[in-house]
Amino acid sequence: MVCYIILHFQVEEETVNCVNQLKQVDGDHKIIIVDNCSPNGSGKKLSERYKNDSEIDVILHDKNDGFARGNNVGCKYAKEKYNPDFYVVMNNDIEITQRDFETVVEDIYKRVKFDVLGPDIYSTTYKIHQSPKSMKRTTIEGARKLKNSYKKKIDSKFIVPMRCYMKKIPFLKRGKDILSRGGANINYQDKCYDVPLHGSCVIFSKKFMDRRKHAFFSKTFFYYEMEILDYECQKHGFKVAYDPSIKVLHHQNVSTNATFGNEVKKVRFMNEQNYDSISAFLEAYE
Numbered sequence: 539m540v541c542y543i544i545l546h547f548q549v550e551e552e553t554v555n556c557v558n559q560l561k562q563v564d565g566d567h568k569i570i571i572v573d574n575c576s577p578n579g580s581g582k583k584l585s586e587r588y589k590n591d592s593e594i595d596v597i598l599h600d601k602n603d604g605f606a607r608g609n610n611v612g613c614k615y616a617k618e619k620y621n622p623d624f625y626v627v628m629n630n631d632i633e634i635t636q637r638d639f640e641t642v643v644e645d646i647y648k649r650v651k652f653d654v655l656g657p658d659i660y661s662t663t664y665k666i667h668q669s670p671k672s673m674k675r676t677t678i679e680g681a682r683k684l685k686n687s688y689k690k691k692i693d694s695k696f697i698v699p700m701r702c703y704m705k706k707i708p709f710l711k712r713g714k715d716i717l718s719r720g721g722a723n724i725n726y727q728d729k730c731y732d733v734p735l736h737g738s739c740v741i742f743s744k745k746f747m748d749r750r751k752h753a754f755f756s757k758t759f760f761y762y763e764m765e766i767l768d769y770e771c772q773k774h775g776f777k778v779a780y781d782p783s784i785k786v787l788h789h790q791n792v793s794t795n796a797t798f799g800n801e802v803k804k805v806r807f808m809n810e811q812n813y814d815s816i817s818a819f820l821e822a823y824e
Contacts, residue, residue: 540567540640541622543612544630545605547573550580552789553630554587557594565640568620569594572612575602595619604759605737606752613742613753623647625742627753632659632739633787643741646781653746653776654767656735657784658726667726668788669736670780676734676769678824681816688813692806730780734768739786746776757822761808762815769823 542560546553553571560569571588573581573596585596599611609627616625624643628634636642646655659668674680742753755766771778 539620539622540565540624540626540643541616541620542567542569542626542628543609543616544569544571544628545574545608545612546571546576546581546584546630547602548576548578548580549630550583553580553584556628556630556632557588559633559635561593562637563634563639564637567593567640568616568622570612570616571596572608572615573598574604574608575599605761606754606758606763607756610752610754610756613747617747621744623744625747625753626739627737627742628739628786629788631789633789634739635787636785639784642784646779646783647743650731650779651743651745651777652741652779653743654735654771654778655741655743655784656778656780657739657741657786658782659736659739659786659788661788661790663788663790668738669726670724670730670733671736671764672734673723673730674734675732675772676765678820681765681820685813685816685820688809688816691809692813727782729782732771732778733780734764735778735780737764738788738790740764749774749776755819755822757818758811758815760811760815762812762819766815766819769819773823 544553544556557569557571560567571581571584571594573584575581575598581596581598585598588594588596595615597611597615599608602608603611613625613627616622624640624647626643643655646652656669660666661668747753754763755770758766768778770776
């Protein structure tokens with residue numbers, strides 16, 4: 539069995555679309571929606587919509603717990619109620635177009651016995667392939683440098699507005715994203731192992747979940763979750779695989795845009811959350 543864990547916040551239509559396409563995927567599966575205490579009441583609407591659907595469970599979480607803890611709620615529920623073979627943790631803006639998605643995941647597991655698996659993730663917003671995030675593993679020294687970089691962005695009055703302006707120019711935005719991911723060193727068409735994956739869609743095996751209290755490091759709110767997961771997988775000897783034979787589409791930033799509207803405000807929030815997440819990681823592991 540496969541459990542799909544979808545973290546929902548605010549944008550009901552996006553979650554409904556995500557569920558509708560998951561229902562087209564072949565196989566034995568359950569869909570678990572975790573509403574991160576949406577203030578617009580969309581979680582309750584989803585609960586009402588799916589109350590008679592045996593394939594779908596809706597969890598109305600009592601607070602907005604962010605990405606890691608919100609998804610941990612869904613994974614814990616899935617483990618206790620269904621104990622599935624695989625946990626597909628995905629944003630509600632992810633679209634799985636392969637009907638044989640679950641069969642392909644099972645075939646990959648038979649070959650490589652992964653703990654964590656990442657698909658080829660194509661951003662329809664920015665026209666780039668987003669996974670792996672890097673070919674370099676997460677290190678304490680790298681996290682220290684990144685923390686200092688975010689501190690400079692937070693303290694500066696000019697860096698964020700300038701970056702937001704640059705993002706409006708498509709080729710500059712695309713170039714920045716490619717450079718931030720290591721440029722030509724990443725080839726999304728190649729299978730690879732033990733690299734940081736993109737968090738918009740990630741697959742955990744039962745073997746991994748049976749050895750973990752939580753799927754994700756629980757002391758962050760948003761951002762840097764996958765880098766921390768990469769470090770923990772190194773530390774505990776868990777096998778991470780990237781395989782482009784599974785592909786998903788990422789219709790990006792819908793929930794974030796619905797929350798903020800203003801790009802500068804959104805980027806400042808991202809910088810602050812990254813800084814806090816890296817700080818929590820360093821406090822735990824440094």
